[in-house]
Amino acid sequence: MKLFNLIKSFRNDEDGAVTVDWVVLTAAIVGLGxxxxxxxxxxxxxxxxxxSNQ
Known part of the structure; x- marks a missing residue:
């Protein structure tokens, strides 16, 4: 049961979500450039x- 609670808390954790957003946004800007x-x-x-020919 402890493993299930660990997986559930990992799924609900949003600490790295902003980092992923910035990576995707930066990749899109670089690709557009x-x-x-x-x-x-x-x-x-x-x-x-x-x-140069003139």
Whole structure:
């Protein structure tokens, strides 16, 4: 019965929930930044090539 109470208290504990939220939020922001960089880098490379040819 003691193991059951330990599992029940572990399930109800929310001490690490904020940390998980921050990790997910940070990963989403980093992923969005990488996606933005991938989209913009091609255009910047083409534009810099056009400028160097003028």
């Amino acid at each position: 990488i996606a933005t960089l991938a989209v913009i880098s091609g255009g910047v490379e083409d534009l810099s090539g056009d400028i």
